[in-house]
Amino acid sequence: xxxxxxxxxxxxxxxxxxxxxxxxxxxxxxxxxxxxxxxxxxxxxxxxxxxxxxxxxxxxxxxxxxxxxxxxxxxxxxxxxxxxxxxxxxxxxxxxxxxxxxxxxxxxxxxxxxxxxxxxxxxxxxxxxxxxxxxxxxxxxxxxxxxxxxxxxxxxxxxxxxxxxxxxxxxxxxxxxxxxxxxxxxxxxxxxxxxxxxxxxxxxxxxxxxxxxxxxxxxxxxxxxxxxxxxxxxxxxxxxxxxxxxxxxxxxxxxxxxxxxxxxxxxxxxxxxxxxxxxxxxxxxxxxxxxxxxxxxxxxxxxxxxxxxxxxxxxxxxxxxxxxxxxxxxxxxxxxxxxxxxxxxxxxxxxxxxxxxxxxxxxxxxxxxxxxxxxxxxxxxxxxxxxxxx
Ligand SMILES: [Zn+2]
Numbered sequence: 001x002x003x004x005x006x007x008x009x010x011x012x013x014x015x016x017x018x019x020x021x022x023x024x025x026x027x028x029x030x031x032x033x034x035x036x037x038x039x040x041x042x043x044x045x046x047x048x049x050x051x052x053x054x055x056x057x058x059x060x061x062x063x064x065x066x067x068x069x070x071x072x073x074x075x076x077x078x079x080x081x082x083x084x085x086x087x088x089x090x091x092x093x094x095x096x097x098x099x100x101x102x103x104x105x106x107x108x109x110x111x112x113x114x115x116x117x118x119x120x121x122x123x124x125x126x127x128x129x130x131x132x133x134x135x136x137x138x139x140x141x142x143x144x145x146x147x148x149x150x151x152x153x154x155x156x157x158x159x160x161x162x163x164x165x166x167x168x169x170x171x172x173x174x175x176x177x178x179x180x181x182x183x184x185x186x187x188x189x190x191x192x193x194x195x196x197x198x199x200x201x202x203x204x205x206x207x208x209x210x211x212x213x214x215x216x217x218x219x220x221x222x223x224x225x226x227x228x229x230x231x232x233x234x235x236x237x238x239x240x241x242x243x244x245x246x247x248x249x250x251x252x253x254x255x256x257x258x259x260x261x262x263x264x265x266x267x268x269x270x271x272x273x274x275x276x277x278x279x280x281x282x283x284x285x286x287x288x289x290x291x292x293x294x295x296x297x298x299x300x301x302x303x304x305x306x307x308x309x310x311x312x313x314x315x316x317x318x319x320x321x322x323x324x325x326x327x328x329x330x331x332x333x334x335x336x337x338x339x340x341x342x343x344x345x346x347x348x349x350x351x352x353x354x355x356x357x358x359x360x361x362x363x364x365x366x367x368x369x370x371x372x373x374x375x376x377x378x379x380x381x382x383x384x385x386x387x388x389x390x
Pocket of ligand 1: 338339340341342343358359360361362363
């Protein structure tokens with residue numbers, strides 16, 4: 001099966017390369033904003049004419065409007081370079097990619113999946129551009145990456161890049177560090193079948209508990225980073241919006257956010273890979289994203305985000321490696337049911353109740369392990385199509 005994978009590494013560009021990176025970021029943004037602006041003008045005109053028809057100033061709207069046209073725009077970049085010669089200094093494929101990004105934004109907008117495209121700001125904490133692979137212009141070596149206009153850039157490669165390189169995004173983070181995200185198309189073989197199934201219960205105390213008793217704890221460094229983030233955000237809220245100190249603090253908050261996101265991603269990748277490798281059928285609770293986003297408690301919000309990222313990872317890895325994820329409905333009382341006899345114990349609704357004994361079969365349960373066992377059972381029931389809980 002052919003899949004798309006992203007490899008993200010830190011790069012260490014020299015002074016010259018940094019200048020070129022900034023130039024291309026600026027030019028790609030210029031091109032993106034230029035074509036977005038052109039399209040917005042057309043859209044505004046269309047709305048105005050419509051308004052005039054509604055007000056009776058015009059009989060009908062003869063202006064049909066015009067969708068964004070990618071090929072026309074790519075051709076127009078050539079003209080644009082004549083009027084704005086600085087564009088010639090940038091990686092030309094990155095400029096073409098910027099036009100494609102406008103096209104993607106508008107396509108999603110036309111399909112009503114997204115709001116109207118917005119202009120890209122110089123003030124955005126993360127600045128980036130994307131360039132595409134054409135005729136060997138990009139290559140990955142042991143300690144370097146070859147990029148258009150930049151040549152060889154020193155890179156900290158932490159794992160082998162396997163697959164056909166499709167594009168590379170060069171990114172500068174708020175702390176002034178540089179990274180590349182290399183998108184490849186790779187061939188993956190399904191994992192061998194293990195003949196086992198598992199249920200996963202995610203929680204606040206431990207990150208995840210499996211029905212076979214495996215517990216993945218929330219690493220301590222998350223707690224430390226979360227506390228740091230909360231403090232930094234309080235300081236930010238006291239600064240005058242827009243002031244130099246506010247900007248500085250905002251960058252600090254962004255840095256901590258990024259650190260948490262990276263560490264979390266590493267952890268979730270490891271856990272999901274392990275589970276997918278060891279089991280064929282995996283039962284999880286279907287998490288409702290809408291409900292999560294309403295949450296205002298920071299620690300809770302962070303773990304909710306972790307779970308939804310984790311669920312997405314499990315799902316795509318299951319597809320890659322020929323395994324099966326079964327989502328169990330949110331209203332299934334996985335915590336309250338006795339995984340031994342099926343008796344429902346309402347007392348378990350109390351989240352503080354970490355362990356309990358079943359009135360009917362006298363089975364003693366650890367809350368999370370019991371819940372994950374029920375999720376496994378339910379997943380097996382749903383895949384087998386049998387009725388009732390065994
Ligand atoms: Zn029981």
